[in-house]
Amino acid sequence: MIGTETKTQTIQETKAPPGLLRRMLAQRQGKIGVVLAGVVVLVAFLGPVLMTLITGYTSTEFVGRPFQHDGVFGTDNLGRDILSRFLDGGLQLVIYAALATLLGMALGAAAGMLAAYQGGWLDGIIMRGNDVLLAIPQLVFALLAITVLGPQGWVLVVVIGITHAPRIARVARSATLAVITEDYVAAAQMYAVPRWKILLREVLPNITGPLMVELGLRMTYSIGAIASLSFLGLGLQPPTADWGLMINENRIALIIQPWGVVLPVLAIAVLTVGTNLITDSLARASAHLNVKDTK
């Protein structure tokens, strides 16, 4: 009879704690992050559609002489409208960064979970392979791959994704190690649930906290890496408008016409700061159920 009493009570009392995203948004940091990153992503997505409406020029159209103060933000090194190029230059950066991050997440999470779950020699091989990949500097590896395969979009995504994978694999592995000792994994094994299903259904949902944090962090790095590669001329090729490329093209006239550099730099900075803030608040949200208390 005690059992039934407590039962009815908990039905009334317990309310599911707010979800991870809601807990993230409950923090001021999280809100600022979402606004910052959201604005830049919005510019990147709507820019290509709106640029001719706003400036009257496309991003590759020559409108005058180089580095003049025509229009809102002037012209760039080849006399194209800077605002048009800025509006057009973010989309590919954001998409490539997102794809590279997702690829890295998929590869890294799969490798890390497999290594932790199987253990033994497979764990050794995967993690030592990881160490080898980690030993190669990210940008040098990307340079090498792009010189060999050419500066195409998919190469950028794959290369950056692969360089992210080992770091994500480490996080996934340690998170998985904590989960596989739980009895529900043993229960699934007892019912002979296929191993891939155990990883997908029992393990993966329980390590999303650390993985989400890693996702945000890797997104920041992806944006930085793709912008750097573009700056070095190994990313998107001219005459395509691209933020990284714009910085490189216009840096020679930084004093006469700073907007060509300042606008893309600002956008990249705001985007990375925004994703970083989101990551931080996600980390806090996944660690505490009651984030308001810890503030």
Next chain:
Amino acid sequence: MSELTESDPRPDTAAGAGAKMFGSPGTVALRADGLKITSTAGKEILHGVSFNLVAGKIRGLVGESGSGKTTAGLACMGHFRAGLLNTGGSVALYRDGEVLEVLSLNDAGQRKLRGGSISYVPQDPSLSLNPAMRVGEQIMEVLRIHRPEDSERDRRGRITEVLAEVGLRNDKAYQRRYPHQLSGGQQQRIGIAMAFACRPAVMILDEPTTGLDVTTQAMVLKTIGELTRRHAVASLYITHDLAVVAELADDVTVMLRGDVVEDGPAKQVLYSPQHAYTRRLIRAVPDLAGRHRIGEVNAVTGAHPIVTAAGPIVDAAHPIVDAAGTGPGAPQGPASGSEPVSGTRAGERAGRHALPVPHDAAPATDNLLNATGIRLNYGPAQVLDGVDLHLGVGESLMLLGESGSGKTTLARCLAGLNDRYQGNVSLSGTQLQPGARQRSITERQRIQYVFQSPFSSLNPRRTIGESVAVPLQMAGQDSGRQQRAKVLEVLDQVKLGAGYIDRRPGELSGGERQRAAIARALVNAPSVLVCDEVTSALDVSVQAAIIDLLRTLQVETGMAMLFVTHNIALARHISQRMAVLQKGRIVDVGPTDDVLDHPQSDYTRELITNVPTL
């Protein structure tokens, strides 16, 4: 609480009678008055808790998990866990004739108090001792902080002294040991020695014996009792175990959801309880003698018949259960003459529900589950050393063992969770493969395993319905809708309503989770249910309800049950037969009453004498 204050001696008399000693027996050493504690989220945890601790006496603070007993204990030292705020009440410490208001002291003052005048013994010694520090050093650390004026030689002397006081060896070599070189009981006594090193006026003991075996527990309890009385310490013993309180405490305070519901001398509270909650709590405590029953269903004991024929539900769903009883046994004759085999068979065909079978002489061929010569070692450690065990149809067998006896390992071997054993496990005559993955679907379905901790055995990210449906999905015979119908049916069987199907484990209490875990094991209508310490993570009243449920289910479904536990007091409430496992060997086996009344091994005898009783 008015009666309390009346009966208390005035604190002033403590100073007069005891001169400089704070610890004259019979005087109040600490008085907690109207303690109120609120969480930062605004929920009140303690609603005005009052009690006093008397020098030389032990007060038991009893309550279920979540009653706030540990919070109240820690508040005596002015400590509040993160997220808790003190919103009212006072804690007064009477020492050397002065009154110290613990809660109004600053941090430095409280730090000086803790470990010096008020000390704390935490629950798990293996977590509270620093594994990288020699035990002598750990005691020394306390003395260095609280007795800065003493010489090193005095401190060394005190360590030797205090080790003897807690009943440990006190030579240099022993002091140089690391915690991992000591047993659990010795570790806990080191913890007590640390708490006692500065001769505190008050000791707060927070479930110090929960993780220990009964024999070790008995020794630790004896140490605590002696220390308290000989040195006139006022002790607060926090526990959920009423039997321990009955053995040890002079006074008892019962807490329920942040309130003191009953308070008084131990004899009065335990043997003529006034409050309904105390009465309910005491009724839920299993006793070794089996004088009263816990829960509402009659105990499954030797006096009660073994269920041999399955009820109609099981018959329809799984004719295997029937086949298990009759199939393999039929061609071979009974090995023992005392077995009325033909009568049993006839009864089964007639569809009778329960038949008495003399369990002591059950022939091996008639057993549902048979394990012979199970051995398992991890390196040089022999965990199981040739275990033979058999389980009849519809029978309930208790496997009793202390921590490290290998009982969980054995249960896991039977269920196919551990495939590294040597030996033979057979189910109704067919030999089973070691690992669950190698066993056939029917074999897997027929042996089901319920895990110890319901907090770990259910995936927090999946709903109860999804978790319970896993065995059905793996059987692959039912459509999604049929699966859901079966899940609902089994949830109803374990007395969780249909409302639980789409809820997550996080929303459920421990008892409800364990019911869900049992539902998952039942959904395929097993013929053997292996319950591994299923109640050890639960409160006594919840334990009673779960035991109740298991007995009901056994009678309803006619399955056999292997009940693995360390709690010998449950024996007469759940089992017809019991086996005692010690260091990987079965030292005693037989009908429950025989084993308890005439134990064959010294080990079992020792267990029975050391079990605390109410």
